[in-house]
Amino acid sequence: MEPLDLLECSPPLMREPLDAEQAAGVARVFKALGDPVRLRILSIVASRAGGEVCVCDITGAFELSQPTISHHLKVLKEVGLLTSERRASWVYYRLVPETLGELSALLDVPATV
Amino acid sequence: MEPLDLLECSPPLMREPLDAEQAAGVARVFKALGDPVRLRILSIVASRAGGEVCVCDITGAFELSQPTISHHLKVLKEVGLLTSERRASWVYYRLVPETLGELSALLDVPATV
DNA sequence: TCTCTATATTGACACACATCAAAGCCAAAA
DNA sequence: TTTTGGCTTTGATGTGTGTCAATATAGAGA
Numbered sequence: 212m213e214p215l216d217l218l219e220c221s222p223p224l225m226r227e228p229l230d231a232e233q234a235a236g237v238a239r240v241f242k243a244l245g246d247p248v249r250l251r252i253l254s255i256v257a258s259r260a261g262g263e264v265c266v267c268d269i270t271g272a273f274e275l276s277q278p279t280i281s282h283h284l285k286v287l288k289e290v291g292l293l294t295s296e297r298r299a300s301w302v303y304y305r306l307v308p309e310t311l312g313e314l315s316a317l318l319d320v321p322a323t324v
Numbered sequence: 325m326e327p328l329d330l331l332e333c334s335p336p337l338m339r340e341p342l343d344a345e346q347a348a349g350v351a352r353v354f355k356a357l358g359d360p361v362r363l364r365i366l367s368i369v370a371s372r373a374g375g376e377v378c379v380c381d382i383t384g385a386f387e388l389s390q391p392t393i394s395h396h397l398k399v400l401k402e403v404g405l406l407t408s409e410r411r412a413s414w415v416y417y418r419l420v421p422e423t424l425g426e427l428s429a430l431l432d433v434p435a436t437v
Numbered sequence: 438t439c440t441c442t443a444t445a446t447t448g449a450c451a452c453a454c455a456t457c458a459a460a461g462c463c464a465a466a467a
Numbered sequence: 468t469t470t471t472g473g474c475t476t477t478g479a480t481g482t483g484t485g486t487c488a489a490t491a492t493a494g495a496g497a
Contacts, residue, residue: 227367229364239358241354241357243358247344247350250351251343255341265443267443270444277443278446281445301494311432359455383474391475392455394476397474410474413474415473
């Protein structure tokens with residue numbers, strides 16, 4: 212499943228109604244953001260200076276099982292919000308700022324004229 | 325249930341990790357956006373010139389039952405993305421641009437320095 | 438090779454949710 | 468007051484999802 216093709220051809224923003232296909236693509240990403248744990252994971256990765264966070268750093272921040280964290284990371288990766296890279300025994304996750312930027316632009320209402 | 329208290333005291337953005345309470349508040353709104361039908365409804369209201377849309381205008385745009393549309397409108401209203409006003413027999417929905425703007429700011433990653 | 442540590446996957450379960458039909462509510466008109 | 472039209476609420480149902488325990492995989496080291 213490719214990350215975000217539907218979001219790439221994003222409409223101007225809230226300037227004209229989204230068609231069903233566009234809406235489905237964008238909704239996938241918002242649905243991924245619609246969970247408190249995933250939002251916190253994302254903010255941990257996004258606010259990390261080096262840009263990289265290993266899974267163990269994340270699991271340590273929650274009172275949740277390791278498989279649960281792994282599941283949330285997978286969801287965030289599938290919608291194109293995160294990427295991962297394995298180095299030695301550890302897997303490092305990194306933010307995809309472009310995806311976040313597109314969502315931001317989509318929601319940026321241009322001051323009700 | 326008040327619309328958006330948790331979002332109002334929104335953190336800078338992805339600059340520091342969200343705590344559990346902040347994440348819960350923001351996630352509520354994103355969850356509301358995480359449905360294709362609700363996204364389309366929102367874009368219909370947002371792109372309407374006058375700013376107002378009556379329910380009958382929305383139901384006409386979907387192949388869904390009227391109660392289903394009413395349900396989605398309620399969800400969007402509960403998280404502070406829409407407001408409604410009854411005039412005569414019709415109910416008009418209107419966008420709350422401030423809420424959208426806060427979300428946009430939250431996701432606006434300041435160009436990975 | 439065997440073991441140990443770090444992550445991912447699987448299977449199961451409880452709960453949440455999108456949807457519809459039916460019933461209720463509210464305001465205007467008859 | 469009764470009826471009609473617009474919208475909401477309720478109840479039921481199938482599907483989706485967050486979570487965990489158990490299991491699997493992958494790499495490093497002994």
